Amino acid sequence: MIALDPGADLFPLIAAVLAAGSCALLGNYLVLRRLSLMGDAISHSVLPGLVAAFLVTGSRASMPMLFGAAAAGLLTVVLVGAVRRLTRVEPGAAMGVVFTILFALGVLMLAYVPHEIDLDTDCLLHGQLEALYWHDAPASWGEALSPAAIAAAPRQVVTLLVTAVAVGVLVGAFYKELRIAAFDPSHATALGVPAGLLHALLMIAVAATTVACFEAVGSILVIAMLIVPAATARLMTDRLGSQIAVSLLVGIAAAITGYLASFQLPGVFDAQPVNAAGSITVVLGISLTLTLVAGPKHSVIARMRRRRSIAKTITSDDLLGLLYRAEEAGEPGVRFADLRAIPRLTAAVVPADRAGLVTHKDDRVSLTEHGRRQAASLIRRHRLWEHYLVEHVGLAPDHVHDQAEKLEHIHARPDGDTPQDPHGRRIPPAPRGNH
Amino acid sequence: MRDLTLRGGFNTSTVLLGTSLLGLAAGLVGAVAMLRRRSLTADAIGHATLPGLAGAFLIASAVGLDQRSLPVLLAGAAVAALASVAVIQWLARQPRTHEDAAIGIVLSVFFGVGVVLLSLVQNKAPKGSAGLKDFLFGQAATMLPGDVYTIGAIAGVCALGVLLFRREMAVVCFDRGFAHAGGWPVALMDAVIMVLIVLVTVAGLRNVGVVMVVALLVIPPVTARLWTERYHRMLMLSAALGACSGYIGSAISAAFEHAPTGAVIILTSGVLFLVSLTAAPKRGVLASAARSVFLRLRIAGDHVLEAAHDAGTSRLDRHGLMQIAADRRWNALFRNAVILSLQRRGLLKARTPEGWQLTPGGTGRGARVARTHELWAEYLVRRADIAGTHVGWSVDQVEHVLDAETIQRLETELGGHVHARAQA
Numbered sequence: 133m134i135a136l137d138p139g140a141d142l143f144p145l146i147a148a149v150l151a152a153g154s155c156a157l158l159g160n161y162l163v164l165r166r167l168s169l170m171g172d173a174i175s176h177s178v179l180p181g182l183v184a185a186f187l188v189t190g191s192r193a194s195m196p197m198l199f200g201a202a203a204a205g206l207l208t209v210v211l212v213g214a215v216r217r218l219t220r221v222e223p224g225a226a227m228g229v230v231f232t233i234l235f236a237l238g239v240l241m242l243a244y245v246p247h248e249i250d251l252d253t254d255c256l257l258h259g260q261l262e263a264l265y266w267h268d269a270p271a272s273w274g275e276a277l278s279p280a281a282i283a284a285a286p287r288q289v290v291t292l293l294v295t296a297v298a299v300g301v302l303v304g305a306f307y308k309e310l311r312i313a314a315f316d317p318s319h320a321t322a323l324g325v326p327a328g329l330l331h332a333l334l335m336i337a338v339a340a341t342t343v344a345c346f347e348a349v350g351s352i353l354v355i356a357m358l359i360v361p362a363a364t365a366r367l368m369t370d371r372l373g374s375q376i377a378v379s380l381l382v383g384i385a386a387a388i389t390g391y392l393a394s395f396q397l398p399g400v401f402d403a404q405p406v407n408a409a410g411s412i413t414v415v416l417g418i419s420l421t422l423t424l425v426a427g428p429k430h431s432v433i434a435r436m437r438r439r440r441s442i443a444k445t446i447t448s449d450d451l452l453g454l455l456y457r458a459e460e461a462g463e464p465g466v467r468f469a470d471l472r473a474i475p476r477l478t479a480a481v482v483p484a485d486r487a488g489l490v491t492h493k494d495d496r497v498s499l500t501e502h503g504r505r506q507a508a509s510l511i512r513r514h515r516l517w518e519h520y521l522v523e524h525v526g527l528a529p530d531h532v533h534d535q536a537e538k539l540e541h542i543h544a545r546p547d548g549d550t551p552q553d554p555h556g557r558r559i560p561p562a563p564r565g566n567h
Numbered sequence: 568m569r570d571l572t573l574r575g576g577f578n579t580s581t582v583l584l585g586t587s588l589l590g591l592a593a594g595l596v597g598a599v600a601m602l603r604r605r606s607l608t609a610d611a612i613g614h615a616t617l618p619g620l621a622g623a624f625l626i627a628s629a630v631g632l633d634q635r636s637l638p639v640l641l642a643g644a645a646v647a648a649l650a651s652v653a654v655i656q657w658l659a660r661q662p663r664t665h666e667d668a669a670i671g672i673v674l675s676v677f678f679g680v681g682v683v684l685l686s687l688v689q690n691k692a693p694k695g696s697a698g699l700k701d702f703l704f705g706q707a708a709t710m711l712p713g714d715v716y717t718i719g720a721i722a723g724v725c726a727l728g729v730l731l732f733r734r735e736m737a738v739v740c741f742d743r744g745f746a747h748a749g750g751w752p753v754a755l756m757d758a759v760i761m762v763l764i765v766l767v768t769v770a771g772l773r774n775v776g777v778v779m780v781v782a783l784l785v786i787p788p789v790t791a792r793l794w795t796e797r798y799h800r801m802l803m804l805s806a807a808l809g810a811c812s813g814y815i816g817s818a819i820s821a822a823f824e825h826a827p828t829g830a831v832i833i834l835t836s837g838v839l840f841l842v843s844l845t846a847a848p849k850r851g852v853l854a855s856a857a858r859s860v861f862l863r864l865r866i867a868g869d870h871v872l873e874a875a876h877d878a879g880t881s882r883l884d885r886h887g888l889m890q891i892a893a894d895r896r897w898n899a900l901f902r903n904a905v906i907l908s909l910q911r912r913g914l915l916k917a918r919t920p921e922g923w924q925l926t927p928g929g930t931g932r933g934a935r936v937a938r939t940h941e942l943w944a945e946y947l948v949r950r951a952d953i954a955g956t957h958v959g960w961s962v963d964q965v966e967h968v969l970d971a972e973t974i975q976r977l978e979t980e981l982g983g984h985v986h987a988r989a990q991a
Contacts, residue, residue: 163665163668166665166667166668167667168665168667168670168671169607169610169667171671172607172610172671172674172675215789215844218844218850218855219789219844220850221601221789221792222601222604222606223667224604224605224606224607224667224670225601225606225607225785225788225789226789227607228606228610228782228785228786228789229786229789229837229840232778232779232781232782232786232837233782233786233833233834233837235778235830235833236778236779236782236829236830236831236832236833236834236837237834239827239829239830240826240827240830243825243827243830244825350682352614352674352678352679353675353678353679353682355671355675356672356676356679358671359668359671360672360675360676363663363664363668363672366663366664367661367663403690404686404687406683406686406687407682407685407686409679410681410683410685410686411679411683413676413678413679413680414676414679414680414683416676416679417672417676417679424658430662430663435662
């Protein structure tokens with residue numbers, strides 16, 4: 133049984149879910165626009181913004197810090213755009229130029245700040261979900277889930293809530309426009325959708341979300357929250373709407389699972405809890421790996437299955453072709469002993485028998501009526517392709533067999549009909565009613 | 568100044584030499600990485616070494632080795648770096664994951680694993696983990712002669728690798744389709760490029776930190792790209808810029824107290840980048856601004872000559888010029904600049920009390936522009952189905968940028984029609 137304590141767990145859970153949700157929403161567009169690394173660039177380059185905010189206000193108050201960070205984030209976006217336009221290098225290089233320089237500027241400023249600023253670099257990098265502790269929380273969940281919780285909500289949670297709502301409104305309100313702009317910005321512009329403006333809005337949202345999130349989950353792990361749910365969802369579905377829904381589900385589920393696992397799992401081994409944000413990232417990584425290996429459609433296993441089924445069809449086609457050519461040569465079938473030289477064709481006999489394409493008795497495999505019709509159309513495709521390759525592509529007759537051997541398995545045939553192939557063999561006529 | 572000439576004491580000289588060599592190697596490898604569109608791979612590799620470091624630490628303490636010995640930690644980092652590279656390559660080959668997403672995924676997920684392992688380390692040995700962080704953030708000021716030898720060896724390997732495979736790399740970077748079709752070793756070159764990035768990253772991590780390695784791999788190549796369009800020159804220039812950034816940056820930081828070496832090196836290469844961005848001959852901001860001013864002047868001058876041609880005169884009086892300027896909303900400065908540029912191009916003679924006299928060259932140019940205008944207008948009406956009343960604006964824009972070949976073609980196709988219309 134999972135025992136949760138409202139004081140320790142309520143706000144971290146809420147923060148994790150809100151961060152995961154808003155990141156997942158935006159991540160879809162970043163992944164589609166191939167700007168996955170924007171979050172990375174922004175989260176590095178907020179440093180000078182933070183230091184500048186400290187220098188101006190002289191305090192570590194969080195509002196100015198947040199403001200400084202957001203301004204630096206926005207500056208990053210603008211500068212990356214400018215460097216890309218001016219130098220015409222790849223987006224990754226443009227981002228690299230901008231964020232490293234800004235980061236270095238921040239480090240230099242930090243070295244000359246009069247008093248040591250106590251910027252907790254650990255917190256910036258790794259995040260401290262666990263720090264969102266509710267000190268005088270009621271002991272039971274019934275009492276904790278009350279208006280009192282709203283009053284007690286730490287600033288980070290409020291910031292995340294505002295961000296999540298803003299991101300939701302942005303994506304909801306401009307869903308159609310963002311979709312066109314994500315897939316084809318020039319088409320969007322031609323349709324009168326202000327793609328440039330939308331891109332700017334999206335980037336501002338990414339900057340704000342990155343800044344709002346990294347206090348809770350850290351500057352590096354926010355990148356995982358941005359990219360991994362969207363990348364996972366993209367492997368499962370072909371539609372943007374369902375991709376967004378799946379990414380939200382993946383992100384939020386990983387946030388909850390990862391948070392719980394961070395202390396429940398080590399608890400089993402009597403070990404100390406591990407960093408919760410790190411644990412969420414690991415869960416995200418696991419879900420992506422599982423989807424890549426075993427998910428629907430685009431996974432490794434799904435592709436392997438498709439390849440295998442194609443390979444089966446090809447083997448079965450080859451068996452039919454062999455038997456048909458034997459019949460043309462006057463043999464009523466092929467003897468098992470002769471077939472044994474080609475093991476993959478031997479293995480195809482039983483499935484073909486089951487499909488009613490061949491029969492075998494007395495050590496001899498032969499075509500059924502149904503099989504003969506299929507074989508005829510296969511051989512027809514093969515020889516039409518040979519004819520086409522000689523007549524229209526200009527290959528020599530003795531070079532076309534291998535090509536045709538591949539093309540015959542595609543259920544399309546070249547235009548034109550002719551009774552004879554380049555080797556002088558008869559091309560089976562088209563079955564009545566179709567070609 | 569003493570620091571710049573390697574006379575600033577042994578420690579400073581060590582740092583100067585080390586960072587220059589690292590800059591050289593990074594500039595060279597980074598140039599290839601940029602052309603291969605893999606600039607930020609180093610960022611992923613750098614962050615991905617964290618689980619390797621923490622893992623090595625945990626394993627070493629479990630089997631009773633010294634957890635903080637350099638070879639153990641470096642081995643862990645290298646294993647994690649190679650694993651991250653393999654995963655990036657694999658992910659980028661998947662049908663639905665682009666390279667940028669692959670890099671981001673590896674960077675963040677590996678780092679997440681590292682963070683989890685690090686909390687295990689901290690729980691086990693609270694004091695022992697302090698050294699791990701230097702790997703990520705680097706301490707250039709504490710570079711030792713041994714480090715310089717390592718960096719020198721790695722720089723040598725990188726230079727050799729790029730030198731040996733420069734042709735193969737060029738083909739693979741510029742045209743993958745062609746490289747595949749031509750039987751070039753695409754996968755092998757990708758692997759070589761990645762291994763070189765790993766070498767530079769792991770060498771740089773401990774000494775200068777992740778962000779600086781990324782900076783040295785990215786900024787010099789982008790800067791070099793601004794100056795040249797040629798592959799070999801870009802490689803050499805990028806390596807030189809990297810070495811200069813390392814050298815000048817560490818010299819400056821040695822001269823000031825508190826100045827963090829890594830940051831100053833990045834900022835030095837940043838300054839070199841900004842200077843190049845401003846002043847580079849072709850792609851620089853100044854050059855392209857100048858180009859666009861000259862183009863605008865040329866077009867405006869064409870308008871003046873064309874107006875004179877249309878008025879059937881080879882003289883331009885002040886009134887006529889003011890009329891054109893008013894129609895086209897030119898201010899006084901631009902108007903004078905147009906006249907000046909026409910005179911400098913020998914199309915207009917010096918001013919007389921009656922106005923300006925067109926030179927024969929100017930008259931000819933005016934006639935040619937007018938002719939191009941008519942041809943293009945005819946083309947738009949006949950071939951692009953644009954109404955005669957609507958062609959004016961587009962013609963005004965396009966007539967100046969048609970190349971000789973296009974004009975020749977239009978002349979053959981439509982010359983007769985234009986002539987007929989002009990006579991009608």
